[in-house]
Amino acid sequence: MEKQQFDFVGKDFAIKNVGKVTGKEVYSGDVSIPGQLYAVVLRSPYAHAEIKKVDYSEAEKMGAICIGPEDVPDYLYNERIVSIPDKTYRDRTVLPKDKVRHVGEALATCAAETEEEALAALKKIKVEWGRKWKPLVTLEEAMEDEAPPIHDYVYLGEEKVKIKNNIACTRDIEVGDMERGFEEADTVVERTFSTPRIYHLQMETKSAVCVPEADGGITVWVTSQGIHNVRILLGNIFNLPLNKVNVKRVTLGGSFGSSIQMNSITPICVALALKAKRPVKLVSTREDDLYDHAKYPLITKLKVGAKKDGTLTAAHCRVWVEIGGHNIQAYPYLGCVAGWFASLYRWKNLKYEGKAVYTNKVPTCAMQGYGNPQINFAVESLMDILAEELGMDPIELRLKNYVGKGEEFWGQGPTVRSIIRSCGVEEMLVEGAKLAEWEKRTLPLEKEGEIRRGIGVARGFHTSGTGGPNPGETIDYSGATIKINEDGSVDVLTALMDHGGGTWEAAAKIVAEVLKVPYEKVGIYNVDTRTTVFDVNTHATRGVYCGGGAVKYVAEKVKELLLNYAATLFKDLPENLELSCNHELGQAVIYPREIPENYKTLGEIAEYAHITSWGTLAYTATLRQKNCPPCFITHFVEVEVNTRTGEISIPRAVILGDSGTILNPALWEGQIIGAFSRGLGFALLEETKYDLKEGKLECKGMITDYKIPTTLEMPKLDNLLVRSAHTYEPTGPFGAKGIGEAALSSVGSAVANAIYNAIGIRFYELPITPEKVLKAWKEKEREESQERVGDKLNEY
Amino acid sequence: MKKTEIEFTLNGKKKKVEVKPSDLLINLIREELYLTGTKYACGIGECGACTVLLDGEPVLSCLTLAITVAGKEITTIEGLAQDEELHPLQRAFLEQGAVQCGFCTPGMILTATALLKEKPQATEEEIRDYMRGNLCRCTGYVQIIKAIKSCTTGGEN
Numbered sequence: 001m002e003k004q005q006f007d008f009v010g011k012d013f014a015i016k017n018v019g020k021v022t023g024k025e026v027y028s029g030d031v032s033i034p035g036q037l038y039a040v041v042l043r044s045p046y047a048h049a050e051i052k053k054v055d056y057s058e059a060e061k062m063g064a065i066c067i068g069p070e071d072v073p074d075y076l077y078n079e080r081i082v083s084i085p086d087k088t089y090r091d092r093t094v095l096p097k098d099k100v101r102h103v104g105e106a107l108a109t110c111a112a113e114t115e116e117e118a119l120a121a122l123k124k125i126k127v128e129w130g131r132k133w134k135p136l137v138t139l140e141e142a143m144e145d146e147a148p149p150i151h152d153y154v155y156l157g158e159e160k161v162k163i164k165n166n167i168a169c170t171r172d173i174e175v176g177d178m179e180r181g182f183e184e185a186d187t188v189v190e191r192t193f194s195t196p197r198i199y200h201l202q203m204e205t206k207s208a209v210c211v212p213e214a215d216g217g218i219t220v221w222v223t224s225q226g227i228h229n230v231r232i233l234l235g236n237i238f239n240l241p242l243n244k245v246n247v248k249r250v251t252l253g254g255s256f257g258s259s260i261q262m263n264s265i266t267p268i269c270v271a272l273a274l275k276a277k278r279p280v281k282l283v284s285t286r287e288d289d290l291y292d293h294a295k296y297p298l299i300t301k302l303k304v305g306a307k308k309d310g311t312l313t314a315a316h317c318r319v320w321v322e323i324g325g326h327n328i329q330a331y332p333y334l335g336c337v338a339g340w341f342a343s344l345y346r347w348k349n350l351k352y353e354g355k356a357v358y359t360n361k362v363p364t365c366a367m368q369g370y371g372n373p374q375i376n377f378a379v380e381s382l383m384d385i386l387a388e389e390l391g392m393d394p395i396e397l398r399l400k401n402y403v404g405k406g407e408e409f410w411g412q413g414p415t416v417r418s419i420i421r422s423c424g425v426e427e428m429l430v431e432g433a434k435l436a437e438w439e440k441r442t443l444p445l446e447k448e449g450e451i452r453r454g455i456g457v458a459r460g461f462h463t464s465g466t467g468g469p470n471p472g473e474t475i476d477y478s479g480a481t482i483k484i485n486e487d488g489s490v491d492v493l494t495a496l497m498d499h500g501g502g503t504w505e506a507a508a509k510i511v512a513e514v515l516k517v518p519y520e521k522v523g524i525y526n527v528d529t530r531t532t533v534f535d536v537n538t539h540a541t542r543g544v545y546c547g548g549g550a551v552k553y554v555a556e557k558v559k560e561l562l563l564n565y566a567a568t569l570f571k572d573l574p575e576n577l578e579l580s581c582n583h584e585l586g587q588a589v590i591y592p593r594e595i596p597e598n599y600k601t602l603g604e605i606a607e608y609a610h611i612t613s614w615g616t617l618a619y620t621a622t623l624r625q626k627n628c629p630p631c632f633i634t635h636f637v638e639v640e641v642n643t644r645t646g647e648i649s650i651p652r653a654v655i656l657g658d659s660g661t662i663l664n665p666a667l668w669e670g671q672i673i674g675a676f677s678r679g680l681g682f683a684l685l686e687e688t689k690y691d692l693k694e695g696k697l698e699c700k701g702m703i704t705d706y707k708i709p710t711t712l713e714m715p716k717l718d719n720l721l722v723r724s725a726h727t728y729e730p731t732g733p734f735g736a737k738g739i740g741e742a743a744l745s746s747v748g749s750a751v752a753n754a755i756y757n758a759i760g761i762r763f764y765e766l767p768i769t770p771e772k773v774l775k776a777w778k779e780k781e782r783e784e785s786q787e788r789v790g791d792k793l794n795e796y
Numbered sequence: 797m798k799k800t801e802i803e804f805t806l807n808g809k810k811k812k813v814e815v816k817p818s819d820l821l822i823n824l825i826r827e828e829l830y831l832t833g834t835k836y837a838c839g840i841g842e843c844g845a846c847t848v849l850l851d852g853e854p855v856l857s858c859l860t861l862a863i864t865v866a867g868k869e870i871t872t873i874e875g876l877a878q879d880e881e882l883h884p885l886q887r888a889f890l891e892q893g894a895v896q897c898g899f900c901t902p903g904m905i906l907t908a909t910a911l912l913k914e915k916p917q918a919t920e921e922e923i924r925d926y927m928r929g930n931l932c933r934c935t936g937y938v939q940i941i942k943a944i945k946s947c948t949t950g951g952e953n
Contacts, residue, residue, distance in 0.1 A: 014887075014891050018882075021889050021890055022876075022882070024833065030832035115823075175827075200933075204899045251898065253897050256932050286839060500895075668897060669932075702838075709930065710928045712928050717941060
């Protein structure tokens with residue numbers, strides 16, 4: 001491990017977030033433009049129905065501006081353009097042209113002087129419906145031969161593809177010889193697991209404000225994890241030159257993957273503004289938002305073989321995902337699930353078969369992990385089952401088989417792979433076991449009483465970005481412009497987004513560290529697509545590693561310019577000059593290495609560069625990272641299961657993370673704890689259920705009926721331990737890798753393993769609700785009592 | 797609908813506005829008075845993001861009719877800091893890493909302000925109970941609870 005002394009990296013500063021505690025931070029819904037109209041959206045009451053006609057003439061008579069299916073461009077697109085075009089399935093238009101494919105799909109829209117007027121106009125829109133089909137709610141019914149096709153044809157890149165049995169796409173991968181691997185096994189275990197379709201419930205609902213400009217272009221403020229992709233998509237859809245679409249970067253009110261794609265309301269708002277020739281503001285209601293996105297669920301059939309000593313020999317993994325009415329990139333999702341699976345353990349011989357299936361439900365997309373928590377639940381549950389069969393400690397089995405340093409990690413499916421160079425897995429399992437007092441754990445049989453306590457362990461990871469030695473199917477680069485102002489303050493212009501996890505803080509610290517400028521003198525402000533170079537998205541836990549990596553690269557170029565210029569002032573060679581931070585002066589200083597007292601401040605140099613017309617010390621570039629290092633996580637979770645009520649509480653947890661160098665300690669910990677809370681929701685509470693007959697969301701757009709964790713579910717402050725591994729990622733900015741999505745990946749698995757340890761019942765389906773616990777517990781009691789009666793009779 | 801003129805105190809300053817009987821306080825604050833720190837996140841009283849203080853008591857501005865605040869005193873997040881000096885809770889939220897995306901933060905801080913007024917010595921248990929109606933999806937609440945705890949008398953600050 002490389003030891004480095006940092007001025008700013010790894011220190012917490014509370015400066016950047018001031019707007020968020022004073023109410024001054026601007027989110028897309030906070031933008032108001034003089035003369036703006038307010039827009040509302042008409043949504044389908046049917047899950048699968050033919051649209052014959054949408055008549056909004058009465059609504060327009062009231063003064064509203066309206067858009068219906070006939071008014072939107074025919075252009076078919078995929079709202080998530082992170083993958084290369086050839087691997088991008090396109091199946092949607094701004095509003096559906098022929099039929100609706102899920103309840104709540106946008107159908108028409110109105111804009112008026114006030115929201116009230118817009119809503120009144122919306123009620124006047126008449127929809128003439130044609131044929132209605134039975135909603136296809138489950139994966140099984142959607143794949144039946146007689147099931148109505150949700151899409152007949154879609155496009156893969158430029159190729160027209162026929163959809164059969166509603167199967168949107170498939171992905172099959174083989175490594176080694178699976179059959180032979182199973183023959184070599186002494187023990188084979190096989191189980192089926194499923195994880196729920198949950199809702200992101202980011203606090204900010206998706207919003208957009210669009211201003212049509214005099215030159216025919218548009219300016220858009222939008223909820224997004226990547227403003228440049230929104231620019232490209234809007235340009236393509238509305239046939240506008242890409243320099244005439246300007247997308248403003250505003251703060252994101254949480255997202256968790258739900259705005260990697262351009263959200264469905266964004267082009268609707270743009271279409272209205274272009275027609276109205278006036279600014280339009282569209283703020284989704286919570287119900288609107290629930291119809292826009294959900295997490296990909298997953299069914300996994302997993303078979304694993306191992307030798308007596310625990311060495312794995314083969315795995316067969318089959319997965320099915322029902323994706324809803326549109327395909328927001330299920331193809332890379334299937335690839336990523338394969339990658340997370342392949343990179344967890346040394347299976348040696350593996351076969352993976354994935355299928356994505358259209359259903360008449362809300363379209364699904366990434367949500368913190370892109371399949372990682374889903375497949376992790378299957379693998380980490382099965383590792384515990386296997387350990388029990390082999391009579392091994394679950395930690396020992398994991399230590400024996402995990403993929404670590406020097407081995408290959410699939411960072412974004414089979415086409416983006418790199419060699420692991422930093423790995424804290426062993427340290428975290430061993431240290432975590434000590435902290436969690438793993439050796440004191442008892443077996444389910446040894447427990448008694450109404451409330452049973454158990455402990456479980458699970459480990460996971462996520463990639464840091466989607467870069468590999470060779471570019472794969474995913475676009476991944478970031479960029480920045482960095483300039484030193486005339487007083488020595490620094491501006492960083494980057495399209496890099498921050499979910500709130502600290503990406504901007506990290507980027508500012510990286511610049512401060514390279515240029516030795518005090519952190520508070522580095523500004524990262526809200527910019528737009530016109531003033532920044534491309535950044536793909538803050539997704540795939542790439543913010544710090546890829547975005548930060550690009551920022552560091554540009555900062556180093558600025559440093560070069562600075563030293564070259566300073567050399568002319570000092571009449572010396574650049575390599576003889578030293579740059580350091582003088583904390584007393586609150587300034588970066590430059591001096592000849594031999595005579596530090598002969599320093600000039602960065603402010604003096606910048607001012608001198610200005611008055612001598614030397615020019616601005618500035619640089620612009622983009623950078624592609626050529627690795628995808630995994631950030632690892634380990635969860636030790638204790639549960640208390642109330643066998644009378646079925647309720648589960650979490651008295652204690654020990655969480656260990658491996659992010660290499662940690663740039664923002666408080667926010668790093670915050671991300672781990674936040675993911676733990678969301679993981680508890682995934683494990684114990686959350687699911688968007690649908691009624692099977694009409695295909696409607698059972699929560700009806702309300703979050704009271706879609707429960708997420710509150711302050712009450714988390715362990716007490718003293719009972720939640722978060723620790724960091726001691727690692728350094730040689731390819732990352734100052735040794736850093738990511739954390740975000742890794743932090744969630746093994747929460748559900750650890751909770752399920754802990755529940756098994758508490759009550760001896762293995763759950764294969766998340767969420768593990770009190771109803772499921774109670775039902776399983778009663779069955780277990782009945783079986784045990786029958787066994788007791790049977791044993792008694794045997795005595796006679 | 798006929799508009800009525802009402803007068804109330806907003807962040808220490810008298811305001812006179814015309815409202816319809818159906819106007820919601822959240823829309824008055826955000827769309828008419830441009831104080832966008834009060835957040836819309838559910839619109840039906842489920843999440844606490846739109847919390848403001850009405851005569852010092854936390855209320856959900858998405859469920860409050862604007863007309864009912866006549867003669868009363870409203871504090872929004874913008875009115876909490878005294879001049880340039882942040883309120884201790886605002887500072888504590890920043891220092892403890894209790895702010896991530898920031899969308900729930902105004903409601904959290906205002907609810908916590910009311911809590912500390914009611915129970916200056918609130919225990920961890922009391923903080924959790926009082927804050928349970930304010931949803932946060934980013935932080936997992938722990939650092940929020942720590943920040944509030946640090947502002948109790950006998951807390952760490």
